[in-house]
Amino acid sequence: MVKPLHETGVEIDGFRLEAMVHRGGMAMLWRVSKPGLEGPMLMKVPRIGEGADPAAIVGFEMEQMILPKLNGPHVPKFIAAGDFARQPYLVMEAIDSPSLLKRLPQLPLPYDEVARLGVRIAEALDDLHRQHVVHLDVKPSNILFRSGGEAVLIDFGLSHHDRLPDLMQEEFRVPFGTAPYMSPEQLRGIRNEPRSDLFALGVLLYFFSTGVRPFGESETMRGMRRRLWRDPMPPRALRPEYPPWLQEIVLRCLEVEAGRRHPTAAQLAFDLSHPGEVKLTSRSEKRERDSFTTVMRRRFNTDLTAQRRTPVTEQLTSAPIVAVAVDVGAEAAPVNAALLDVTARMLATLPDARLACLNVLKSSAIAIDSTLDKEGHNKQIDRLVRLKDWAAPLKLDERRLTAHVLEGTDPAAAILDFVTANRVDHVLIGARRDSFRRRVLGSVSAKVATEAACSVTIVRAPRVPLGDA
Amino acid sequence: MLIAFFADIHANRQAFEACLAHARDQGAERTVLLGDYVGYGADPDWVMQRVMDLAADGAALVLGNHDAAVGGSTNGMNIEARVAIEWTRTELGKPARDFLDALPLSRTDDDRLYVHSEASDPKKWIYVTGTLEAANSLSATPAHVTFCGHVHRPALYSLSATAKMTSFTPTAGAAVPLLPGRRWLAVLGAVGQPRDGNPAAAYALYDTGRGELTYVRVPYDVETAAARIRKQGLPVWLADRLFVGK
Numbered sequence: 001m002v003k004p005l006h007e008t009g010v011e012i013d014g015f016r017l018e019a020m021v022h023r024g025g026m027a028m029l030w031r032v033s034k035p036g037l038e039g040p041m042l043m044k045v046p047r048i049g050e051g052a053d054p055a056a057i058v059g060f061e062m063e064q065m066i067l068p069k070l071n072g073p074h075v076p077k078f079i080a081a082g083d084f085a086r087q088p089y090l091v092m093e094a095i096d097s098p099s100l101l102k103r104l105p106q107l108p109l110p111y112d113e114v115a116r117l118g119v120r121i122a123e124a125l126d127d128l129h130r131q132h133v134v135h136l137d138v139k140p141s142n143i144l145f146r147s148g149g150e151a152v153l154i155d156f157g158l159s160h161h162d163r164l165p166d167l168m169q170e171e172f173r174v175p176f177g178t179a180p181y182m183s184p185e186q187l188r189g190i191r192n193e194p195r196s197d198l199f200a201l202g203v204l205l206y207f208f209s210t211g212v213r214p215f216g217e218s219e220t221m222r223g224m225r226r227r228l229w230r231d232p233m234p235p236r237a238l239r240p241e242y243p244p245w246l247q248e249i250v251l252r253c254l255e256v257e258a259g260r261r262h263p264t265a266a267q268l269a270f271d272l273s274h275p276g277e278v279k280l281t282s283r284s285e286k287r288e289r290d291s292f293t294t295v296m297r298r299r300f301n302t303d304l305t306a307q308r309r310t311p312v313t314e315q316l317t318s319a320p321i322v323a324v325a326v327d328v329g330a331e332a333a334p335v336n337a338a339l340l341d342v343t344a345r346m347l348a349t350l351p352d353a354r355l356a357c358l359n360v361l362k363s364s365a366i367a368i369d370s371t372l373d374k375e376g377h378n379k380q381i382d383r384l385v386r387l388k389d390w391a392a393p394l395k396l397d398e399r400r401l402t403a404h405v406l407e408g409t410d411p412a413a414a415i416l417d418f419v420t421a422n423r424v425d426h427v428l429i430g431a432r433r434d435s436f437r438r439r440v441l442g443s444v445s446a447k448v449a450t451e452a453a454c455s456v457t458i459v460r461a462p463r464v465p466l467g468d469a
Numbered sequence: 470m471l472i473a474f475f476a477d478i479h480a481n482r483q484a485f486e487a488c489l490a491h492a493r494d495q496g497a498e499r500t501v502l503l504g505d506y507v508g509y510g511a512d513p514d515w516v517m518q519r520v521m522d523l524a525a526d527g528a529a530l531v532l533g534n535h536d537a538a539v540g541g542s543t544n545g546m547n548i549e550a551r552v553a554i555e556w557t558r559t560e561l562g563k564p565a566r567d568f569l570d571a572l573p574l575s576r577t578d579d580d581r582l583y584v585h586s587e588a589s590d591p592k593k594w595i596y597v598t599g600t601l602e603a604a605n606s607l608s609a610t611p612a613h614v615t616f617c618g619h620v621h622r623p624a625l626y627s628l629s630a631t632a633k634m635t636s637f638t639p640t641a642g643a644a645v646p647l648l649p650g651r652r653w654l655a656v657l658g659a660v661g662q663p664r665d666g667n668p669a670a671a672y673a674l675y676d677t678g679r680g681e682l683t684y685v686r687v688p689y690d691v692e693t694a695a696a697r698i699r700k701q702g703l704p705v706w707l708a709d710r711l712f713v714g715k
Contacts, residue, residue: 054631057650065646083649163643165625170635 012087013080015043026056026157032091040094041079048088055176058167059157064090065164066156070131073150074124095152100140100204108211111243115272117151118205118249122269124151125201126423129194129265132162132312136191138200139181160191162312179219180207184228184256187221194312195258198268202253202261209246210238214254228256229298234286244284245275251283256298263319263352266423270321270354270402273422279399319352320425325415325448326359327430328386334461335430336390342459343428344394355396357387357403358418360411380405412447419452427456471496474657474673476503476585476618478520479535480510480557481661481711482697484670485519487689488660495674495685500526501578503618503657504533504585506569508550509707510661511697513557517565524568532572533585533619534594540570545594549704556703579677582612586619596620600634603654614653614675614682622665623658623673623684627651641669641686646679655682661694662707668714 006028010017015032022029025047032043046060047053067090068078077093100117103109109117121143128135135142137158144152158176160166168176169191177186183199190196206214214232218224232254235242249271255261262268271278278284290298324343326336347353361379387403394401408414419427431445449456473492478485492500506520507513524530535550539558543551561569574591575584582588587595587602589609596619597603603626606615625637629651639645647653658671665671669686676683695708 057631058629061648061650064648068646088650163640164645165627165635165637167627167629167635171629171631171633 012089013082015041015080015089015091017043026053026059031094037079040096041091042076042094044090044092046088055168055172058171059176060088060090062159062161062167063156064088066133066159066161067092069161069164070128070133070156072127072131073146073148074127074152076152076154095144095146095154097144097146099154100143103208104140107208108239109208111209111246114205114209115246115275117208118201118272119269120145120149120151121201121204122198122265122272123423124153125194125197125265126269126316128153129197129312129316134160134192134194134312135197135200136160136186137177137181138197138204139178140204143204160312162192166191179224180213180215180217182224183258185258187224187228192312193258194265194315195261195263198253198261198265199255199258201265201268202250205246205250205253206232206235209242209250210235212238229295231256231290231295233289236285237287237289243275244280245278247286248278248280248284251286263354264316266316266321266425267319267354270356270422274402274404277402277404279397281399318350319354320350321356321423322346322350322353322426322428323356323358323415323419323422323424324428325430325444326357326387326390328359328383328390332430332432335432335459338461339428339430339459340390340393342457346426346428347394347396354400354402355391355394356418356422356424357391357401358406358415359383359387359404360406360408360414362411363407363409412444412451415444415448416451419448419454425454427452427454429456429458431458431460470498470677472499472501472675472677473497474501474503474616474655474675475660476616476657476672477505477533477621477659477661478502478510478516479505479659479661480507480513480516481670481694482510482512482515483690483694484661484687485516487687488670488672488685489519491685491687492672492674497674500528501583501616502528502530503583503616504531504572505535505618505659506533507539507554507557507561508535509553509698509703510694511701511703513560514562514565517561517568521565521568529576529578529583530572531576531583531585532569532574536569536572537592540566549707553703553707556701577612580613581675582610582615584615584617586617588615588617594619597624597626597654597656600626600636603636603656604628604634607652607654612652613649614647614655616655616657616673616675618657618659620656620664621659621662622656623671624656625682625684626654626656628653639682639684641667641671641684644676644679644681644683646681647675649680653682658684658686662711663714664710666714668712 008017015034018031018033020030028045030043032041046056048057064081076095079091082089135153142155175187175189181200181203183196185193186196203214215227235247253261383405384403406414406418429445429448445458500523506516538554543554584591587597588606597606607628623639625639627635657673660670660672663671668691669688672685674683691711695711698708
């Protein structure tokens with residue numbers, strides 16, 4: 001018997017309805033309590049029964065399947081689910097913060113704040129994509145923040161999970177989503193493209209930094225379809241002082257073809273956290289929309305209709321962030337050559353991977369270092385030049401390559417910090433075969449290999465240098 | 470309760486042993502056998518002995534088309550299948566043949582239906598290869614979940630409260646909640662002759678408490694199973710296809 005839940009004080013399976021916090025077209029949200037369960041909890045009750053939107057039911061079923069499978073700080077913790085035949089509901093952790101919707105009256109926000117928000121949302125999306133899920137409804141009202149700063153994505157009613165039946169896809173042949181944020185491929189009915197979420201985030205970043213929605217608010221199919229060929233007004237046309245690096249990132253997110261966007265949310269987060277390292281293309285300077293001929297070419301390009309076949313996680317594994325720690329000292333030449341060889345081989349198989357070259361400038365724990373060495377050269381610049389020189393034979397597109405000189409008293413700790421902060425997937429690091437320094441001071445590579453949360457490949461110079469045998 | 474489902478064993482001893490051992494390690498408490506114990510493979514006698522032991526221990530069983538052909542007709546079968554059945558007849562003793570003769574075409578167990586092929590008319594041995602057949606099958610039963618085999622390729626169909634069908638190719642090892650609001654048809658992959666391009670043996674585990682179904686793949690000793698087929702003089706293709714899973 002399906003009985004609607006609508007009164008404060010009603011109890012179901014031990015959960016007591018305390019207060020209704022939201023009443024929407026698809027569902028009601030109640031704050032609930034249960035003896036023995038700590039922390040604030042929300043119960044989501046779908047609006048079903050006579051005249052209910054079938055999408056509300058299917059969306060609720062999707063969320064009922066997906067939410068219990070998700071973990072980590074970027075989603076509300078699943079607590080309980082009610083039987084559909086008796087009384088359908090979902091109980092989850094309540095995130096005590098307003099959604100990003102509350103910020104709309106303050107738009108446009110300062111550029112650096114938009115970038116910071118973008119990093120946190122992209123990190124949450126990366127986490128979600130790694131759990132086989134494309135959200136497909138990224139918008140301000142579905143983004144909250146924990147007190148620690150992590151973005152939390154809510155509402156998985158329109159989401160796609162690679163390892164679960166897609167009830168939405170099968171049930172409704174028309175696209176579902178939120179009109180201003182929906183990606184071109186979503187409009188074409190493609191639901192397994194993780195970069196659809198990057199498009200939606202691009203819409204959000206554009207909106208939050210200009211105060212204007214890039215594709216307006218049209219909800220008609222005709223109005224929405226325009227984004228398949230018509231590019232938005234470049235932010236610099238609206239705000240002349242708009243930073244080129246931010247326009248580069250935002251317009252890349254809004255590319256019509258998913259393949260031209262950032263390969264992964266982690267790579268987008270990387271760009272947003274390193275504005276100075278963003279490779280600027282013609283996108284960054286645009287002050288006008290694309291020409292009539294470009295728009296027409298796009299309009300009649302049928303390739304875009306092709307359905308994606310690769311699973312969500314495959315897209316991620318083919319586009320890792322690889323960090324290579326390079327020692328620029330003269331005695332490291334043999335191992336650096338070996339490191340270059342391994343890096344080249346790895347990148348050859350991963351066309352969407354990006355490479356971060358790292359070097360640690362050791363600062364003294366006691367004295368405050370002068371950043372100028374005795375020849376008056378800036379050490380930082382010198383190291384950057386040498387890192388780029390090391391990477392030059394790789395002939396990587398600049399968009400895929402960044403160089404970073406880290407500072408710290410403990411080189412391993414500096415590398416580990418970078419790896420964590422930038423969601424690095426794989427570290428390549430050289431090690432000396434045998435050295436007095438390693439025996440006395442401990443090995444940087446060993447510490448990185450032991451403590452990094454990602455894969456670490458330790459590279460050594462060949463036993464007998466090639467060519468000398 | 471954790472139930473292990475095995476379909477299309479096809480006299481492949483090595484594959485069946487590997488799946489049974491895997492299911493035991495996972496803590497399976499009940500066994501359901503969805504037909505086609507014999508045919509194609511080289512160890513019908515061993516497999517039937519094991520199947521009869523499992524039946525004696527309380528396993529639920531239904532009849533498959535190859536099982537029916539042992540004591541009946543091979544009409545409609547391709548040449549390799551026919552050759553294998555003719556050879557199987559000479560291998561099986563009377564107890565095994567009587568046992569197969571007595572198997573039901575379908576069986577209901579709580580809110581679950583077990584059947585070898587499409588359920589609307591099981592003796593027609595219709596393959597469930599798309600939503601059309603799946604809808605026909607689901608319309609023939611009130612069961613919450615129907616389990617079948619016969620196709621040798623894993624698939625999962627559902628019928629919503631608004632009579633819409635969904636189809637899905639399951640990922641091995643990922644538990645799928647069979648939501649109570651809809652009805653489900655689980656087509657199992659084959660234990661003894663997978664045809665989805667993955668040579669690993671296929672079976673499934675259903676957790677009745679959580680309502681979750683997990684399709685499982687188990688690597689097994691294909692070389693020995695194939696060598697046995699060649700040794701018995703059965704069509705060589707029946708051995709070769711095991712390596713590629715088609």
